[in-house]
Amino acid sequence: MHATIYKITPEALWREAEATGRFTGAPIDLADGFIHFSTRDQAIETASRHFAGQENLLLVAVDASTLGEKLVFEPSRGGALFPHLYAEMPLSAVKWVKPLPLGSDGGHVFPDMET
Template identity: 30%
Template sequence: MILHICTRDEWAAVPEGGVYTAPSLDEVGFIHCSDLGTVGLPANAIYRGRTDLLLLEVDPAKVGAPVRWEDGVPPHPEGILFPHVYGPIPRNAVVSVHDYPPDGDGTLKLPESLAVR
């Protein structure tokens, strides 16, 4: 499984049977994703302290678009690969949706629903 960070409003706007897109799909040609071990890097670099976030748990086999593991861009350290989805993500490829609230200091940590795996 791969993970994508989005807001509650962004996810709520995806109709049943529809597809999720992110601004990055138009901007750079893919949707940024992470895995269980790397999601904290973009989360805390970009979204620290946000209280409106979700983690979409995506089955890459159901996406229907290429998923490529590629180097992240700064501020991420070199050599860490992130999954990039080169197309929209069908709603039925999202197998689970997890709340992604910050801790008291604003840090975003893997939700327990994912950490216990």
């Protein structure tokens, strides 16, 4: 199991979650019935596929071990197993939140994901 999983989210949506004390997901999460996450190795492709050219994004690192049985790794892109959370995400599971700015090449510049 992956110790840390990642959520890419618009900053405004995350600030709303911080203000209300709960993260229920982005519109795509609500439509699909679960919160989409990526592993470290999947996050860059997720950003380029689903968030291309978007500014004001945050990368949220989450301690997967705190999410319990509602976190399920399921096949998605090309059969890879992606973490899906079938519940609200408790803010207590968050390890850190860092900006995910666009670089001069138009791709997102990822922070150090080890810390």
